[in-house]
Amino acid sequence: MRIDVVTIFPEYLDPLRHALLGKAIEQGKLQVGVHDLRQWANDGHKSVDDSPYGGGPGMVMKPEVWGPALDDVAAGRTATRELDSSLPHLNRPRHDEVEGIVAQPYGAPAQGVAQELEENLPLLIVPTPAGTPFTQADARAWSREEHVVFACGRYEGIDQRVIEDAAQRYRVREVSIGDYVLIGGEVAALVISEAIVRLIPGVLGNQRSHEEDSFSDGLLEGPSYTKPREWRGLSVPEVLTSGDHGRVDRWRHEQSLLRTAQRRPELLESAELSRSDREFLEKERGGA
Ligand code: ADE
Numbered sequence: 023m024r025i026d027v028v029t030i031f032p033e034y035l036d037p038l039r040h041a042l043l044g045k046a047i048e049q050g051k052l053q054v055g056v057h058d059l060r061q062w063a064n065d066g067h068k069s070v071d072d073s074p075y076g077g078g079p080g081m082v083m084k085p086e087v088w089g090p091a092l093d094d095v096a097a098g099r100t101a102t103r104e105l106d107s108s109l110p111h112l113n114r115p116r117h118d119e120v121e122g123i124v125a126q127p128y129g130a131p132a133q134g135v136a137q138e139l140e141e142n143l144p145l146l147i148v149p150t151p152a153g154t155p156f157t158q159a160d161a162r163a164w165s166r167e168e169h170v171v172f173a174c175g176r177y178e179g180i181d182q183r184v185i186e187d188a189a190q191r192y193r194v195r196e197v198s199i200g201d202y203v204l205i206g207g208e209v210a211a212l213v214i215s216e217a218i219v220r221l222i223p224g225v226l227g228n229q230r231s232h233e234e235d236s237f238s239d240g241l242l243e244g245p246s247y248t249k250p251r252e253w254r255g256l257s258v259p260e261v262l263t264s265g266d267h268g269r270v271d272r273w274r275h276e277q278s279l280l281r282t283a284q285r286r287p288e289l290l291e292s293a294e295l296s297r298s299d300r301e302f303l304e305k306e307r308g309g310a
Contacts, residue, residue: 023051023052023053023165023167023168023169023170023218023219023222024052024053024054024055024168024169024170025038025052025053025054025055025170025171025172025215025219026054026055026056026057026095026100026102026169026170026171026172027054027055027056027057027171027172027174027208027211028057028059028088028091028092028095028171028172028173028174029056029057029058029059029172029174029206029207029208029211030058030059030060030070030174030176031174031176031206031208032056032057032058032103034208034209034212035054035056035105035208035211035212036105037212038054038056038105038212038215039054039105039106039107039108040108042216042219042220042225042226043215043216043219044107044108045107045225046219046222046225047105047106047107048107049224049225051222051224051225052219052222052225053104054104054105055095055100055102055103055104055105056102056103056105057091057095057100057102057103058103059087059088059091061091061100061101062087062088062090062091062094063087064086064087069084070083070084070087071083071084071176071177072084074178078178079178080177080178081177081178082177082178082179082180082181083175083176083177083179083180083181083184084181085180085181085183085184085187088173088180088181088184089184089187092146092171092173092184092188092191092192093191095171096144096171096191096192143191143192143193144167144168144169144170144171144191144192144193145164145167145169145170145171145192145193145195146171146172146173146188146191146192146193146194146195147164147170147171147172147173147195147197147211147214148172148173148175148180148185148194148195148196148197148207149172149174149175149196149197149198149199149207149210149211149214150175150179150196150197150198150207151198151201151202151203151204152179152196152198153195153196153197153198154195154196154197154198155197155198155199155200156197156198156199156210156213156214156217157237158217158235158236158237158238160195160197161214161217161218161221162221164214164218165218165219165221165222167218170215170218171192172207172211172214172215173188173207174206174207174208174210174211175206175207176205176206176207197210197214198210199213199214239278239293239294240289240292240293240294241278241279241281241282241289241290241293242278242281242282242285242286242289243278243281244274244276244277244278244280244281245277245281247259247262251263259273261273275299276302279295279299279302279303280306283303283306283307290303
């Protein structure tokens with residue numbers, strides 16, 4: 023996968039070099055280019071924004087700057103700063119990699135996704151609080167993309183004609199990472215990149231860790247514990263040290279149901295619950 027980010031704060035994207043993303047760069051599974059939008063500014067002050075038509079507070083980012091920037095990035099015509107990995111990870115395997123777990127490719131993409139990929143246009147992600155909510159399902163679909171471009175707006179956003187026009191060269195998605203307002207799209211680009219890249223086959227050592235992620239079955243993940251068994255007077259739940267895998271799996275699933283019911287009850291409406299899941303929740307509700 024190649025990720026390009028267009029921003030007026032290129033240094034903000036430095037975290038993409040670290041941890042799992044740095045490892046993906048080192049493994050050759052990811053390339054990251056960061057582009058300073060001001061390269062495309064065409065006045066003496068290198069200005070990228072102007073006052074909004076119709077009045078009101080704030081500034082809007084200019085189409086004459088964003089248009090050529092997105093044209094050039096789609097065509098690969100840029101002098102980029104390519105991010106290198108922050109540290110060598112290749113000689114430091116994770117504990118679950120050395121247990122002989124091999125990365126497995128994903129199954130065939132869903133029909134709609136397959137069709138989109140065939141069109142072969144890069145994916146343009148425009149982070150904005152006015153976008154559709156970014157979900158784990160998006161992360162899963164986008165982890166198959168070859169070329170993802172982020173257009174990071176600041177101020178009151180980007181002139182809407184830029185987004186309309188970009189649809190000639192990109193598949194465009196305006197997305198929000200939550201119901202709050204950040205000062206720009208850069209942090210959202212980091213969040214979305216991390217969610218996508220960890221799902222590229224072979225990037226995360228242990229395939230099971232994302233099969234069991236929160237949201238992968240529509241439920242939140244339950245609590246986790248490690249050694250020591252006793253810490254500050256608190257014990258690890260007995261079932262986890264029982265060695266009975268059937269009981270452990272059942273307990274984990276129940277914890278997942280309970281946590282989802284307590285913290286995100288609306289998720290239960292669309293999760294696929296078995297009859298025994300429903301009975302368990304009913305019993306817990308009655309007992310609470
Ligand atoms: N830019 C500013 N706020 C944002 C949000 N919540 N999600 C995505 N991009 C943003």
